[in-house]
Amino acid sequence: MNQLSNPVEVMGIDAGGTMTDTFFVRADGEFVVGKAQSNINESQAVLESSTDALAHWGRSVEDVFPEMVTCVFSGTAMLNRVVGRKGLRTGLIVSKGFEDFHRMGRAIQSYLGYAFEDRIHLNTHRYDQPLVEIKDTRGVTERIDSQGNVVIPVRLHEAREAARELIEQGCKAIVISLLSSYLNGKHERDVRDVCLEVAREKGVDIPVFASVDYYPVRKESHRTNTTVLEAYAAEPSRATLGTLSDSLKDCGASFDLRVMASHGGTISWKAKELARSLVSGPIGGVIGAKFLGERLGYENIACSDIGGTSFDMALITKNNFAMHQDGDMARLVLSLPLVSMDTIGAGAGSFVRIDPYTNSIKLGPDSAGYRVGTCWPDGGVDTVSVTDCHIILGYLNPDNFLGGILNLDVERARQSIKTQIADPLGLSVEDAASGVIELLDLSLRQHLRAMITGKGYSPRDFVCFSYGGGGPVHAYGYTKGLGFKETIVPAWAAGFSAFGCATADFEYRYDKSVDIGITHESGEAEVEAAVGTLQAAWNELREKVLEEFRINGFTDDEVTLTPGYRMQYLGQLNDLEIDSPLAALSSADDWNELVQAFDDTYARVYASAARSPELGFGITGAILRGSVETKKPNIPEEPDAGPTPAPEASLGSRPFYYEKKWVEAKLYKMELLKPGNEIKGPAVIESDATTFVVPPGFETFLDVNRLFHLIER
Amino acid sequence: MTTYTKKQVTDLVKGELDWDSLHQMLSMPKDKERYGQYMEVLQEQVSWDDRILLPLGPHLFIVETGDNTLVTKCGCGHNFGDYRQNWKLNALVYVRDNETKMSEVYPKLMAPHTDWQVYREYYCPTCGTMHDVEAPTPWYPVIHDFQPNLKAFFDWLDMPAPANA
Ligand SMILES: [Zn+2]
16 A cells, blocks of 8 residues: 555554653554653654654654644653642632641542552551642632622732732742632632733733633532642643644644543643643543444443553443543542543552461552562562563563563562562462462452442443553453453554544533532422523533634534533432433423433433432533544454464464463464464463463454454353 | 661651651551661660660650669660659659640640649650650649550560560
8 A cells, every 4th residue: 555545644642751652543544653761851752752653664754744634642741740749839819718728638638549458547648748838828808608699709909919929929820719619700700810910010921720710610629629730730731732742843743732631532732721631541541442342333341451550440331431520630639520440559560478467468559660570670679579470470571571671580580489479378489470460360350340240230241351561461360250241452452542542532521510409399490490500501611612622723613512411319429421412401391301311321320220210300510522523543454364373473482380380372473463363372472562361271363453352261 | 578778767767768668668567677676776866775675755765774674764864763663753844734834835715724634744854855745634643654564565576575574
């Protein structure tokens, strides 16, 4: 195929702390992956990584960028800025008398992200340093009550004084978050205007963020944290993304750089709400799985991604993933809608120790992370990790770990396992190491089962997608005996998150809290008012969404708007997010349709019998999503080449320890296997960035879309 | 099991250990060497040679003297006597029992009424270090905080118990 009829169309960027990965997809679905060290500036790392990737096709950046149509970025810089507390110095203006609530934090923030053992171990609870210090916080006299009425008018001369002091102290941004502002934003907007006026008078150009302009939702801590992040963490990223966008344009790019956001869509780097791109990596895989499912006819998918430090799971039911309304990230409660995921802190790099009291193997909660394990002497790790066990048992290839960029010392790993694990337990090194792997697989399997059965489903109704660098190594182990319809490993498992980001829609989403409650005693007028409240909220949000698209040069009629709402049975604690069956509401009759859509969803998510319409219905939030068409990557499709792998795909064999004996596993190069090829375990299928393990008793075949199907015999 | 360097234990005692190490120390099962290391670090902080057996506070210890008697001792070397006796009986005491004295340590109206509760501060007669503060009702006897069973404690640590424990 020539280049003109088969252009490179899609680029995904995953800028991690150590490596920057790029992922390019051609029109025919073929893709390449590039790597570069991140320890140079972001733009430079992306260009070097791109050069590395495109070299596989013998093409250059200047050659390819002009023909590309879309590019999605996800990175960890913003998150690192928050975790390391290295953000923009931000001033905070709150209701007078409430100056301390930000630094006090919600109690849950003292143990967010902890392993279960530590959550119940109070001594380990700890509050991180606040994003805004108390000396950069000011109170302004004002009060709006819980119904949105002005009780004390805002004293703007205090706001003026506060702004002056904060600017003189050296704050580079000001955030305003007043009580109940989501019900009545007037005070916040007045204070915002005063701050902007003071900045102008002082001749400084600093951004001012009123929470009502960004996240008009209930819960002060969540709303304040999120708005502060917009200033503290996202504002600096705006500058780096701008530079990156410019340098892509210098190479001939005409596409707009987009960023993966927590709600599962991609947004422009110019977006007003950029903080929602804080954590995006693991979400990419879920979006990618949904996309593949829609194209290939899998409507129920259990997504699983195992990395060095964690195991991330998500469920797609009837081609939909669930949303979590108040996501938390970096140990902060936030008002960000987040693709719902379950994460446990056990991964391929978890540390392994012997518990001295029970004399049993204990995994984690900490992990070797990028330092791999004792098998990598340069990593400086002395404690055995799960990776060490995989290395000595023949699961992973010590000469091709991460494409061979690290020199691993198998003997050192063996010695560490012997002294730290095997000898104390009186086991052989092999049995100790395989015990560790079995324990990890068992623990992952239990969590996966619990996530599915806990929501009232059975694994029988799901296919399991396994991806990420570590997923395919463990796929057989954590799915064994669970009874999934199928277990599927995409041949591009390692780049699956970047692929997923590239499949995401260009979509903005705005949320607003509302308080609506309707029971069977409510009269027509009340229902009418409720419908009016929801429609008014949608109108407000529509303006924001359209504004975001206008920034990127889209006209209003190019945008597809999807209104939604969060509804619950009155008195219940949890609400569900529903796409509205109606584009606009006009009369009390429309209420019944909203209720019907909720009832149906409730029956699907839980059970018909659990529905409780007698309680009445409440709406807690209005949602508006807007999207425009984007180019998606094609799914590869290749002709069936028959069951026997080509001779060049074979890499020989190596000893592999499984169920208490050494067997000889056949080795294959993943990229050289062809659709239709069938492989019986024991076999190990290797690629630079991932390893797919097929133990005895399992077999796999590659389908025409380059998906491996793992089958338990 | 995790082990720690003496530097880490020293930093722990000084309150200067980084949070990640401290968190790990709190979360992991305690290593066998830790108590010995801890006592070593404490021992280096004092100028005398009597063996520290158990700290009662940041500057107050139960120690074994050269003739194997077990006494409570201040970091400065002041001897409070037999460890089974309440060392407070041999300390200097300052009692905050009126509003004026309370206002030195708390803002007005933020301290207890001294008819109901007083503060008794115990100081070393030699160096003036404050070792403890009690907050009892005014008539309450001097509180004997802690009477360790050293024999059982050392058996539990798997370390040799002092001769007179
Ligand atoms: Zn003293």
